[in-house]
Amino acid sequence: MTMQPWFSEAKLGIFLHWGIYAVDGVAESWSFYGGDRTREQYMKQLDGFTAEHYRPDAWADLFARSGAKYAVLTTKHHDGVALWDTDLTDLSVARRSPAGRDLVGPFATALRERGLRVGLYYSHSDWSHPDYPTVRPTTLHRPWADNRFSMPAEGQEDPARWEHYRDVVHRGQIRELITRYAPDLLWFDGAWERDERQWRMKELREEILELNHRTVLNGRMLGHGDYATPEQGPPVVPPRGPWELCYTIGGMWGYQPQDTAYKTVRELVHVFAETIAGGGNLLLNTGPMPDGRLVPEHVRRIEGLGRWIRRHREAVYPTVAGLPYGHHYGPSMLSQDRRTLFLVCFDAPRSYVRLRGLRNTVRKISVLGTGQRLAHRVVGGFPSRGVPGAVLIDAPTGNDPYATVLALELDGEVELYRGEGEG
Numbered sequence: 001m002t003m004q005p006w007f008s009e010a011k012l013g014i015f016l017h018w019g020i021y022a023v024d025g026v027a028e029s030w031s032f033y034g035g036d037r038t039r040e041q042y043m044k045q046l047d048g049f050t051a052e053h054y055r056p057d058a059w060a061d062l063f064a065r066s067g068a069k070y071a072v073l074t075t076k077h078h079d080g081v082a083l084w085d086t087d088l089t090d091l092s093v094a095r096r097s098p099a100g101r102d103l104v105g106p107f108a109t110a111l112r113e114r115g116l117r118v119g120l121y122y123s124h125s126d127w128s129h130p131d132y133p134t135v136r137p138t139t140l141h142r143p144w145a146d147n148r149f150s151m152p153a154e155g156q157e158d159p160a161r162w163e164h165y166r167d168v169v170h171r172g173q174i175r176e177l178i179t180r181y182a183p184d185l186l187w188f189d190g191a192w193e194r195d196e197r198q199w200r201m202k203e204l205r206e207e208i209l210e211l212n213h214r215t216v217l218n219g220r221m222l223g224h225g226d227y228a229t230p231e232q233g234p235p236v237v238p239p240r241g242p243w244e245l246c247y248t249i250g251g252m253w254g255y256q257p258q259d260t261a262y263k264t265v266r267e268l269v270h271v272f273a274e275t276i277a278g279g280g281n282l283l284l285n286t287g288p289m290p291d292g293r294l295v296p297e298h299v300r301r302i303e304g305l306g307r308w309i310r311r312h313r314e315a316v317y318p319t320v321a322g323l324p325y326g327h328h329y330g331p332s333m334l335s336q337d338r339r340t341l342f343l344v345c346f347d348a349p350r351s352y353v354r355l356r357g358l359r360n361t362v363r364k365i366s367v368l369g370t371g372q373r374l375a376h377r378v379v380g381g382f383p384s385r386g387v388p389g390a391v392l393i394d395a396p397t398g399n400d401p402y403a404t405v406l407a408l409e410l411d412g413e414v415e416l417y418r419g420e421g422e423g
Contacts, residue, residue, distance in 0.1 A: 003216060003226045003227065003242055004184070004214055004216050006069070006070075006117060006184070007070075007185070007216050007226075007227070007242060007281070008242050008279075008281075009069070009317070009318050010068075010069035010070055010117070010281055011067075011069065011272075011276050011281055011282070011316055011317065011319075012066065012067050012068045012069065012272065012281065012282050012284065012305075012309070013068055013069065013070040013071060013072060013119065013244070013281055013282070013283040013284070014063045014066065014068045014070075014071040014072070014283070014284055014285075014286065014302070015071070015072050015121075015246055015253075015283045015284060015285035015286070016059075016071065016072065016073045016074065016285070016286060016287070016288060017074050017077070017253040017254040017255075017285060017286075017287045018073065018074055018083070018103075018254070018255075018287065018288045018292075019049075019074060019077050019079065019081055019083070019254065020042075020043075020045040020046050020048075020049045020079070020081055020093070020097065020290070021042075021045065021077075021079070021254045021255075022045075022049070022254055022255035022287060022288065022289055022290040023045035023047075023048035023049055023290045024045055024048075025254075025255060025256040025257050025258065026042070026045075026256070027252070027254070027256075028074075028077050028078075028079070028253060028254040029077045029078035029079040029123075029127060030078075032079070032127075032149070033078070033127055033147060033149050033150075039127075039128070039149070042079065043128075045290075046081070046093070046096045046097045047097070047098070048097075048098075048290055049093055049097040049098065049099055049290050050097070050098045050099055050290060050291050050292075051093070051097075051098075051099035051101075051103060051290070051291060051292045052098075052291045052292065053289075053291040053292045053293045054099075054103065054106075054288075054291070054292025055292065056106040056107045056109070056110035056111075057110045057113075059071075059107070059110065059294065060110035060111050060113070060114045060116060061114070062294070062299060062302060062303070063111070063114075063116060063302075064114045064115075064116060065303060065306050066302045066303065066305060066306035066309070067305070067306050067309035067310065067313075067316070067317075068116065068284075068306075069116060069117060070111075070116055070117035070118070070119050070184065070185060071107075071111055071116060071117075071118070071119060072119030072120065072121050072185065072187045072283060073104065073107050073119070073120060073121060074121040075104050075120045075121060075122055075177060076121075076122055076123055076126075076173065077121075077123050077189075078123045078125045078126065078127050078189075078190050079127060079128055080126040080127060080128030080129055080132075081093065081096075081128070082094075082173070083102075083103040083104050084102045084103065084104040084105070084176070084177070084180070084181075085101075085102050086173055086176055087172075087176065088168070088169045088172045088173050088176070089129065089169065089173075091128055091129075104120065104177075104180075104181055105180065105181060108120075108181045108182075108183070117184040117185060118181065118182075118183045118184050118185070119183060119184065119185035119186075119187050120177050120181065120183040120185070120186055120187065121187040121188075121189065122173070122174060122177060122186060122187070122188055122189075123188075123189045123190040124170065124188060124189070124190045124191045124194075124199065124220075125150060125189075125190035125191075125193050126165070126169070126170070127149040127150060129165055129169060130161075131161040131162065131164050131165035131169065132150070132162075132165050133148060133149060133150050133151050133152055134151075134152055134157060134158040134159070134161040134162040134165070135151065135152070135157045135158070135159055135162040135194070135198060136151045136152065136154065136157060137151070137193060137194050137195045137198065138195050138197070138198075139195065141192065142192055145192065145193050150193045151193060162198070166198075166199065166200070171204065171207065174186070174204070174207075174208065175207075175211065178208065178211045178212055178215065179211065182212060183215065184214070184215070184216060185215070185216045185217075185218070186208065186215055186216070186217055186218070187218045187220075188217070188218055188220045188221055188225070189220050190220075191220055191221065191222050195222070196222040196223060196224075199222065201221050201222045201223070201224045202224055204221070204224070205217065205221065205224040218244070219243075226242065227241065227242035227243050227244060228241065228242070228243040228244070229243070229244055229245075229246060230243065230245055230246075231245070231246050231247070232245075232246075232247055232248065233245070233247070233271075234271060234274040234275050234278060234280075235278070238278035238279055238280060238321070239280075242279075242280075243278075243279070243280040243281070244280055244281040244282075244283050245271070245275045245280055245281070245282050245283065246283040246285060247271060247282060247283065247284055247285060248263075248285045249262055249263055249268070249284065249285065249286055249295075249297075249298045249301055249302075250262050250263070250298075252287065253285055253287060254287040255287035255288060255289050255290070255295065256287070260297075262297050262298070262301060263301065264301075265300075265301055265304030265305060265308070265402060266401070266402045266403075268284070268301055268304070268305045269304075269305060269308045269402040269403050270346055270402075270403065272284075272305060272308075272309075273330075273331045273344045273346075273403055274331050276316065276319065276321075276331075276333060277321060277322045277331030277332055277333055277344065278321055278331075279320065279321030284302065284305070286298040286302070308400070308402050308403070311368065311369040311400065312368045312369060312400075312403075312405045314342075314368055314407065315333050315342035315344075315368055315405045315407070316333075318335075318336050319333040319334060319335060319336065319342065320333070320334050320335075320336060320338070321333070321334070322334050322341070322342070323341070323414075323416065324416075324418075326356070326357070327355060327356050327357050327358070327416065328343050328353075328354075328355050328356075329354070330343065330344045330345055330346055331344040332344060334414060337413070338413040338414050339409070339410050339412060339413055339414070340407055340408065340409055340410065341358075341407075341408040341410060341414055342368070342405050342406070342407055342408075343355065343393075343405065343406045343408065344403050344404075344405050345399070345403065345404045345405070345406065346403050348395075348399040348404065349393075349395035349396070349399075349404075350395060351394075351395055352392045352393055352394060352395055353392070353393040353395065353406065354390050354391070354392055354393075355390065355391040355393065355408075356390045356391075357388060357416050357417040357418065358388055358391055358410075358414070358415075358416065358417075359388050359415040359416065359417055360410040360411050360412060360414060360415055361410070361411040362376055362391060362408050362409070362410060362411075363409045363410065363411055364408075364409040365393055365406055365407065365408050365409075366406070366407050367396045367398075367404065367405070367406060367407075368405040368406070368407055369400060369404075369405070370396070370398060372396050372397065372398070374393050374394045374395075374396060374406065375393075375394045376391055376392060376393045376394065377391075377392050378390070378391055378392075379392055382421075386417065386419075387417060387419065387421060388417050393406060393408075
């Protein structure tokens, strides 16, 4: 395993889907793959991709204020358009758009100057390269993927051309990203159109780690990544091991001007709390405009989440997953020594907060952000048979507008009762 300690301690990252699809505000890559427009119409967007207001320092300042510890930029989506000056194809914004320069290097430099980790997204698939759609998977798990941009018709395979794409273009571009920018994290996507044997994913992993053994690899490597990557909602049952939820502020990944159904700061705080309570990171997505500006409503929401994190920093950095469902009606986190329990209350408690199944003695309870001390009492239970009573905590007199967090100092490492009760 190459999982680095920084990843699980990060809690928040920022995802940036930036590419030529922002010019017309269409779906990234999928708009031509699905036939909404021709590939030629899609690629005409190169002419309008200027990046004239791209200020990676301002981006990085925002990310740092938000409390994020890393950011991930789409260096190449499934459309095959690179945001750096790749030597392996001529399809890059450096060579084919008014932007006319490498956009990845300044991003990496700006993050590192602020102590943030650098993540680079790279799509395995390339719906523009002529050597990509030349073999079919052994088993077609997604019937809709039987598309001439991604695979040939049955009987029309050309394995030699596929090997050229995989070994020269695909591997070569990944090597370029590693040797030029030394990413802390490689965020892969698009592996579903081939099987593990065709991609030779195990070999790819080994090659990456030979170049930089500290590189973290996300889970979209057909069994050879370091962590799981659910999308668009905290899972009811968190994945085993490290994981990360990628989640949009609006409804779309890339910039689309009509996408104005923004999540509120309150909603984002709730998703963030649920995610870290399950031991995961939140990778919050924004889609920059073609000139490099961020959507103002996205900026306000990122800043709002950051203000909540600053008020409740103790419950975020460094903490681990909290209690299983059923003990508290809301998310919870534990300090790394497991001696402080943080209870998140999404709705303002009216009279008390109930905590069930805690064997520990509670030494002190306070409200993060205000410092208010709260009284508590224990009711019910069957102590003689090892069944603890419920801890009833007095409601605070003031509550956070998004989510109130109570800090419970325990007499030792948290110990829970998970039985069915005694009679």
